[in-house]
Structure formats: structure tokens, C-alpha cells
Amino acid sequence: MLVCKNCFSDKELKGFIISSGHISECGYCKNRDIETIHLEELFDFFKELFDNFQVKDDGERLISKIQGNWNLFSDIGIGNRIMNYVIGNIDTHLQNSEELVDFNNDILDNVNYWHVLKEQLKWERRYLTDINYLTELGWDSFFESKIIINKDDYFYRARLHHISDEDAYSNDKMYCPPKEISTAGRANPKGIPYLYLSENEDTVLYETRASYLDEVSTGHYPTKCVS
Structure with a gap:
């Protein structure tokens, strides 16, 4: 199925389609004489995107979660059709674009700890002496600048x-x-x-x-x- 640049709002996806695509008719918005690619070329992108979510009974619709955070698609209806086609053709735990989801636990842990850390830095302390948990979260790359204090200093x-x-x-x-x-x-x-x-x-x-x-x-x- 061909998809065109006008189906997306995301600048990087639009740029990828413009640079890699060919002029044809879009299978989703029906625009003619426009840069298009086969949607299969974006399967890896969507697979990585969907891996950020887990199914939650009290969650938010997948399409709403994606649009609310990234404004990926130019139109909700087109977004639903694209995502349902992708979901039906890749290996994913998700069933459809309307499924109720939340971010996966790794992302939630990062977000929740950031709120805790932010309050600590504002009201309790400005220096961190134990960064083991930050390392577990993968934040150690933020602390590449180090000063070593020796026992005789x-x-x-x-x-x-x-x-x-x-x-x-x-x-x-x-x-x-x-x-x-x-x-x-x-x-x-x-x-x-x-x-x-x-x-x-x-x-x-x-x-x-x-x-x-x-x-x-x-x-x-x-x-x-x-x-």
C-alpha cells in the first residue's frame, strides 16, 4: 500500500518520504502526483514505536496517545487506517489503533523518577551521591564529567x-x-x-x-x- 507525505505531520517522516519516494497516487488520502512510498518501508519504525506501549484497561486509545505526544499523522482517520494496516502485518502485542494503552514500565519508571528527582533538587538537595538508580535507568551518560576526590585532599x-x-x-x-x-x-x-x-x-x-x-x-x- 502506498502512503504519501501528506498523510503525516511529522517533519522527519515527511522528509523521508520526499527524499526516498516516487510520484504516484496515495492509497490513503487519494492525493495524486505526490511523493509516496510503500508503507512496508515504515514497518520497522512503527514496530519500535509500538514497543513503547503496554495494554492497560484504564489506559488511553493508542491513536490518541501517539497523536497527543507526537502529532504523527495529519488526520486521525488516516492515522487509524495506517496503524491498523501496520498492526495487521507486523509482529506486535497490539491489536488495533483503538486499543487502550499506556507507556511501558521502563518509560513510566523514567518519568516517575524524574518527577521525584525534580522535587528533591528543588527542595531537598542539589547534589546526588548515589547514582546507582540513575545508571539503571540509563541516565549515566548525563554524568560523564567527573571529579575524583582523593583521601589526602x-x-x-x-x-x-x-x-x-x-x-x-x-x-x-x-x-x-x-x-x-x-x-x-x-x-x-x-x-x-x-x-x-x-x-x-x-x-x-x-x-x-x-x-x-x-x-x-x-x-x-x-x-x-x-x-
């Missing part, structure tokens, strides 16, 4: 004094501020205090915006090894 922090001739701050005052007075920073939201450190002692002086004759307390922090 030291880090630094500085605090500007607001009173002249003040004693150096004690250890307990050189950590992150209490959550009650913690303001939003580069990595932390308001109310979730983070300890900002640098591997360079000079950098922490610049971070405090210290100027000539300002008094500053600096602290150095060894790496805590966790086995």
Missing part, C-alpha cells in the same frame, strides 16, 4: 570578620550556617544549608570579597573517607 573555607580585632572563628562557626538563616546559594535552596569549600586557599579569599586590611578566618577540611 584538603579543602578550604573563609569567613569575613565584621568586627576589627575579633578572635578567629571557632571550628563550630566555620561550617555551614544554621538552616534558619540559610539563604539560597549556587547549589542550595533557601533553608537547606550547604558547606561551600574550595580546593584552592586563594579562591576562598576572593569568594568572601575580602579587600585590603579586612580580617578573615580560614579553615581547612580533610576529606572524610567512607568505606
Whole structure:
């Protein structure tokens, strides 16, 4: 069965038909003298597309799910006819274009965890120390940039004094501020205090915006090894 570029709204499919097709009459929309291909050439594409779904009694119609997410077809009626022809001629667990479906569990796991992660990043933490689950989801490619911290590394922090001739701050005052007075920073939201450190002692002086004759307390922090 021949299908033409006007049966689809998707730009990539239309482009594929224009570049690979030949001028003929479409078997679906009946347009004449238009770029067409044999629908069989798209079977692999539809097979991969259908594999993203599972049958669900309380789901959404397959055609509506596809149109709502990708606007694949130029017309619902044409979309139904194309999909039913494909479903009847490939190996798929789906029965027809009106079947009730939802995304498969892998996709749902990704979507659901993204909502959880988004709320955590907004309200609880900005750094992830356990990325095992992200690796299971296949998100590890997002974390290709890595910094290795060795057990002998030291880090630094500085605090500007607001009173002249003040004693150096004690250890307990050189950590992150209490959550009650913690303001939003580069990595932390308001109310979730983070300890900002640098591997360079000079950098922490610049971070405090210290100027000539300002008094500053600096602290150095060894790496805590966790086995």
C-alpha cells in the first residue's frame, strides 16, 4: 500500500518520504502526483514505536496517545487506517489503533523518577551521591564529567570578620550556617544549608570579597573517607 507525505505531520517522516519516494497516487488520502512510498518501508519504525506501549484497561486509545505526544499523522482517520494496516502485518502485542494503552514500565519508571528527582533538587538537595538508580535507568551518560576526590585532599573555607580585632572563628562557626538563616546559594535552596569549600586557599579569599586590611578566618577540611 502506498502512503504519501501528506498523510503525516511529522517533519522527519515527511522528509523521508520526499527524499526516498516516487510520484504516484496515495492509497490513503487519494492525493495524486505526490511523493509516496510503500508503507512496508515504515514497518520497522512503527514496530519500535509500538514497543513503547503496554495494554492497560484504564489506559488511553493508542491513536490518541501517539497523536497527543507526537502529532504523527495529519488526520486521525488516516492515522487509524495506517496503524491498523501496520498492526495487521507486523509482529506486535497490539491489536488495533483503538486499543487502550499506556507507556511501558521502563518509560513510566523514567518519568516517575524524574518527577521525584525534580522535587528533591528543588527542595531537598542539589547534589546526588548515589547514582546507582540513575545508571539503571540509563541516565549515566548525563554524568560523564567527573571529579575524583582523593583521601589526602584538603579543602578550604573563609569567613569575613565584621568586627576589627575579633578572635578567629571557632571550628563550630566555620561550617555551614544554621538552616534558619540559610539563604539560597549556587547549589542550595533557601533553608537547606550547604558547606561551600574550595580546593584552592586563594579562591576562598576572593569568594568572601575580602579587600585590603579586612580580617578573615580560614579553615581547612580533610576529606572524610567512607568505606
